[in-house]
Amino acid sequence: MSAVQTLKLDARQRAMLDEMGVKVWWPMPEVVEAAAVPAVEAKAVVAEPLAAERPTAVAPAPALAARPAPAPLSHGAAVLVDAPRRLYAEAGAAPVQGGWLVVADMPPEADGRHGEPFAGDAGKLLDNMLRALKLHDGSTPVHLMRTHRGVAAGQPGSPRPMAEAFQAQAAALAPALVLAMGPLAAQSLMQSVDPLGRLRGRAVPLASIEGVAVVATYHPAYLLRNPADKARAWADLCLAAEQQTTPN
Template identity: 40%
Template sequence: MSARWSDRQQAMLREMGVTLWLPPQTDAMPLPEAAMSEPAPAPAPPPVRMSRPAAVSTAPNPPSVPRPLAARPSGVAAMDWLALREAVAGCEACGLCRGRQNTVFGVGHAQAQWMIIGEAPGEQEDRQGEPFVGKAGQLLDNMLRAVGLTRAEAGPEQQVYIANVLKCRPPMNRNPEPQEVAQCEPFLKRQVELVAPKLILAMGRFAVQSILQTGEPIGRLRGRVHAYQGVPVVVTYHPAYLLRNPADKARSWDDLCLAREVLRGGGPAPA
């Protein structure tokens, strides 16, 4: 049966009271053939140009170049006390200045008869700017009092002048290097010239070996009188060593007695 009714048939059915259902008429135009075909693929996006990453250097970083050291101040041999102290405070010749807090110049009477020479500043000396402080300094004070001397203000017969071979503290209290001792030696030499002591008491291996220019241990140098810049020298142990080795305090007392005899003119002549 046709899905469509003729006009005559539709009229007859209406007369009979039959309601007709007719498919709706559509005025839609057929889609173009292109619309029913599969959609064309979207055009490919233009290629993205990736920038090449910058080359990463695999070479090791160049080592940092330390600031060049300044030369030791000139004219040390002609300096007075004030100029010498200022020269020591500003010296950067050996490099120890990079880690120091203070230079340790020296203390005592400028014309003392006794001059005590130690090794290098330790942590407390570096902090306070004075040689032989702390427990080692207390022991030194006791040793000096035993022979009638003091570092406190007094006359040149009773007061001593105390200095170190090195004026700056080596890192971690390590042993001084030969070039460091060599850079500081003119300062010490000038101090000895200005004080003009009658006797030098050298305390500790590095002080003794630096002053006497020898590699012999203290044990072989004790009991004899040496010389530095024409001044008699008696050697003994450093107070810090005696704190660790109290049995050697008796030997140090013998050294002090020898120094006192030399100062009085009754000891042996310098070797």
């Protein structure tokens, strides 16, 4: 018998070999009792799948209208300034012309109001900087204008857009020089998008108030985080003091 010839064993022969301990490893014979499926019907089954198995067409979802992302307030809002406030003077003292006009980046608190200018560590540092220039004795007028971004309320005494308010308010004070503290104040007054590091260290005349010089320097809050730049800030203050003229 050929080695590859398949043994044709019926069930009785397989049972006898099993009783003798002979294991048969040839494949089991096909069950002849099962009714063969006609080829025509099998073809029909393949050609006609069940309805549940048929892929259903999915209608495309309607396109949603693109909504533009809201612009951050720091980029889209106008630059605002508060009315100037005289420092180192008695409460209710009238503004005096001449001296220093300090324009500093000071955003309002969460409730929309401003605190005292010398509140907190940044305010104390600002006070120390002005005292180092001997501006605290009141002999030289010092006014502070706070600038920040936001939306003008249009109410009396509320912040106004810097583009329309600064010239009139600064002209009324007629300062001898303007000190811009912080990137927002410096860029707005110098009409530049350069970083503060490139704007500081020089005096730039302002056409809006008859050529009065503006000197840019770091904000006290920045100096608290970067004390290594305090020497540069002091050099800026000395440069500003050189631009000062005798008060009117």
